[in-house]
Amino acid sequence: MESGLYIGVVALAFVCELIDASLGMMYGTLLSPILIIMGFDARIVVPSILLSQAVGGLIGTVRHNGYGHADFSGMTRDMKIVLVVVLPGLLACAVGALVGVKISEFALNMYIAVLVILMGILCVRPYHYKFGWWKMVGIGLLASFNKTMSGGGFGPVTSSGKILGGIDSKASIATTTFAEIPICLAGFIIWSVLNKDFNWELPVPLLIGSFAGGLLGPWITKRIRDGKLRISIGVLAIISGIWIVVKLFL
Numbered sequence: 332m333e334s335g336l337y338i339g340v341v342a343l344a345f346v347c348e349l350i351d352a353s354l355g356m357m358y359g360t361l362l363s364p365i366l367i368i369m370g371f372d373a374r375i376v377v378p379s380i381l382l383s384q385a386v387g388g389l390i391g392t393v394r395h396n397g398y399g400h401a402d403f404s405g406m407t408r409d410m411k412i413v414l415v416v417v418l419p420g421l422l423a424c425a426v427g428a429l430v431g432v433k434i435s436e437f438a439l440n441m442y443i444a445v446l447v448i449l450m451g452i453l454c455v456r457p458y459h460y461k462f463g464w465w466k467m468v469g470i471g472l473l474a475s476f477n478k479t480m481s482g483g484g485f486g487p488v489t490s491s492g493k494i495l496g497g498i499d500s501k502a503s504i505a506t507t508t509f510a511e512i513p514i515c516l517a518g519f520i521i522w523s524v525l526n527k528d529f530n531w532e533l534p535v536p537l538l539i540g541s542f543a544g545g546l547l548g549p550w551i552t553k554r555i556r557d558g559k560l561r562i563s564i565g566v567l568a569i570i571s572g573i574w575i576v577v578k579l580f581l
Contacts, residue, residue, distance in 0.1 A: 337536050340366075344383060344540025351384070352391035352548020355504030356486025357568065358384050358541070360450050363443055363482035364571040368578060371533060373439045377431060378522035379534040380482035385515035387541030392509040394549035401505035409506050415467040416489060416510045420475030421517050427479030428521035437579060443481040444575035450484055451568030471510070478511070479518030485511055504552055 332340070343362060351358035359380045366376045395401055401409040431439060470489055477484030489507045523529055 332532050332536070340533070340536040341540040344387075344537040345544045346540075348384070348387040348391075348541040348544025349548050349551070350544075351486060352387060352394070352508060352545050353504070353551035354486075355489070355507040356450075357483075358387065358486065358544075359478065359481070359483030360447055360486065360568055361483070361571060362537075364447050364575050366533075367440060367443065368571070368574055372528075373436055373443065374432070374526055375529060375533055377480070377482040378519050378526065378529055379537050381479065381515040381519040381522065382534050383537035383541040385512050385519065386538055387545035388508050388511040388515065390542060390545030391548055392505070392512065394546065395501075395505035395508055395552065398549055398553050400501040400549065400552060401509070403509065409502055412467060412502075412506045413510045415464055416471035416474070416506070417513050418471075419468050420471040420510070420514050423472045423475040424479045424514060424517040425521055427476040427481075428518055428525060431480040432522065432525040439481070440575055440579055443483065444572040444579070446477055446481055446484045447568050447572035447575070451566065451570075451572065455562050455566060455569075475514050475518075478514055479521065485514065501552055505549075508549075 343365060347358045347362040350356075350361070363373075363376055363380055366380075367373055392403070396403050403410050403413070434442075474485040474489045486507055489503075489510065
C-alpha cells in the first residue's frame with residue numbers, strides 16, 4: 332500500500348471510530364462501503380473492520396465507563412443489556428460469517444449497500460417502541476448477523492434500537508461500544524479461518540486509526556447533543572450505499 336493511501340486509510344478509520352465511539356454507530360457502516368468504493372476486496376474489508384473495531388471498542392468502553400456514561404462494575408442493568416445483546420449475537424456471528432464467505436462478491440456488496448441505505452434511513456427517520464428484554468435479544472441477533480456478514484449495521488440497530496426503546500442515549504452508546512468487542516472478535520476469528528486469502532495490509536492502518544478514535548470519541552459523547560449529527564451521518568450512509576449500487580452496475 333502506498334504511503335498516501337496508507338495515511339488516508341488511517342485517517343478514515345480515525346474519523347469513523349471517532350463517530351462510532353461518540354454516537355455508538357457507523358464505524359463499519361460508513362467505512363465498509365467507502366473502502367469498497369476505494370477498490371478494496373469486500374472479503375478483506377469485512378474482517379479487517381471487525382478486528383480494528385474490537386480494538387477501538389475496547390478503548391472506547393474503558394473511556395465511557397470512566398466518564399460515567401454506563402456502569403460496568405458488576406451485574407448492573409448496563410452489563411445485563413450488554414450480555415442480552417452479546418450472548419445470542421455470538422450465535423448469529425457464525426451464520427453471518429459463513430454466509431459472507433460463501434456468497435458472491437457482487438451479492439455481498441449489494442447486501443452491504445442495501446443495509447447501509449436502510450441503516451441511514453433509520454438514523455434519519457427513527458421509529459419508537461416499548462422496551463422489552465426479548466426485543467434486546469432480537470436486536471442482538473440481527474445486529475450481529477449484519478456485523479459479521481458485512482462489517483457494518485451493528486451500531487445503528489443496537490444504539491438506535493435501545494434509545495428508541497427508552498434507554499438513555501449515553502448508556503445506549505456505551506453498552507453498544509462494549510457489546511461490539513466480543514461480537515467483532517468472534518466474527519474476525521471465524522472470517523480468518525474461513526477466508527484463506529486474508530492478509531494484514533489493510534488491518535494495520537485501520538487498527539492505528541480506530542485506536543486513536545476510540546480514545547477521543549467518548550469525550551465527545553460527554554459534550555454533544557447528537558440529533559443533527561445523527562441525521563448528517565444517516566444521509567452520508569444513504570449516499571455511500573447508493574454509490575456502491577451505482578458502481579456495481581457501471
